Amino acid sequence: EVxxxxxxxxxxxxxxxxxxxxxxxGLATPIDTWISWVRQTPRxxxxxxxLIKGNAHGGTTDYxxxxxxxxxxxxxxxxxxxxLQMDSLKTEDTAVYYCVTGGCCSFDYWGHGVxxxxxx
Amino acid sequence: EIVLTQSPEFQSVTRNERVTITCxxxxxxxNELHWYQQKxxxxxxxxxxxxxxxxxxxxxRFRGNGYGTEFTLVINSLEVEDTATYYCHxxxxxxxxxxxxxxxxxx
Numbered sequence: 001e002v003x004x005x006x007x008x009x010x011x012x013x014x015x016x017x018x019x020x021x022x023x024x025x026g027l028a029t030p031i032d033t034w035i036s037w038v039r040q041t042p043r044x045x046x047x048x049x050x051l052i053k054g055n056a057h058g059g060t061t062d063y064x065x066x067x068x069x070x071x072x073x074x075x076x077x078x079x080x081x082x083x084l085q086m087d088s089l090k091t092e093d094t095a096v097y098y099c100v101t102g103g104c105c106s107f108d109y110w111g112h113g114v115x116x117x118x119x120x
Numbered sequence: 121e122i123v124l125t126q127s128p129e130f131q132s133v134t135r136n137e138r139v140t141i142t143c144x145x146x147x148x149x150x151n152e153l154h155w156y157q158q159k160x161x162x163x164x165x166x167x168x169x170x171x172x173x174x175x176x177x178x179x180x181r182f183r184g185n186g187y188g189t190e191f192t193l194v195i196n197s198l199e200v201e202d203t204a205t206y207y208c209h210x211x212x213x214x215x216x217x218x219x220x221x222x223x224x225x226x227x
Contacts, residue, residue: 036216045207045218045219045220045221046164046207046209046218046221047218048215048216048217048218062214064215065215098163098164102211103216104211105152105154105169105170105211106154106166106169106170106175106209106211107154107156107164107166107209107216108166108169108175110163110164110165111163112163113163
């Protein structure tokens with residue numbers, strides 16, 4: 001059974017940083033699985049944030065325009081972990097963040113989500 | 121970026137009725153269109169991949185079709201547990217984008 005478990009959410013002031021973690025398990029080919037972060041807000045709905053490709057595709061990354069230069073996605077395949085480092089946070093980054101498999105295609109498996117609140 | 125527009129935004133239907141949700145893309149995306157269901161306080165889950173392929177374990181009453189710029193999700197014979205918000209998503213180009221969602225409730 002595929003499981004994605006996020007952690008690291010919380011409250012932070014504007015300009016602050018937060019690092020989200022995603023523990024993966026049950027993936028058929030973990031090192032070749034693309035992983036994305038997708039966030040959700042009542043106002044904007046579902047919004048793709050970032051992706052990291054699998055080993056076979058060089059593990060390269062891509063980001064949504066508003067996150068470029070502020071967010072960094074990374075993976076540690078030896079631990080089955082994916083991370084999202086979020087810097088220079090803005091109030092509009094307030095959302096529920098989901099770790100999901102995919103990025104090239106359909107988002108087949110989703111974590112339970114973790115809440116991030118950016119507020120002074 | 122590719123904009124996906126869903127219609128209707130809300131639908132209230134009687135149990136066992138058929139529900140049809142449309143997703144229109146701002147440019148052709150081939151069959152790179154996927155459908156998700158999100159129940160209240162739950163994560164989304166994929167229902168249909170590549171316009172018409174049901175994901176593992178999805179009930180047969182969920183059907184998808186379409187190509188290019190117009191796609192539909194049909195729920196044949198709505199069940200109470202189908203109360204949810206449904207989203208489309210395109211993977212044809214980066215950034216991946218989602219429709220705004222269609223909320224379906226039972227009358």
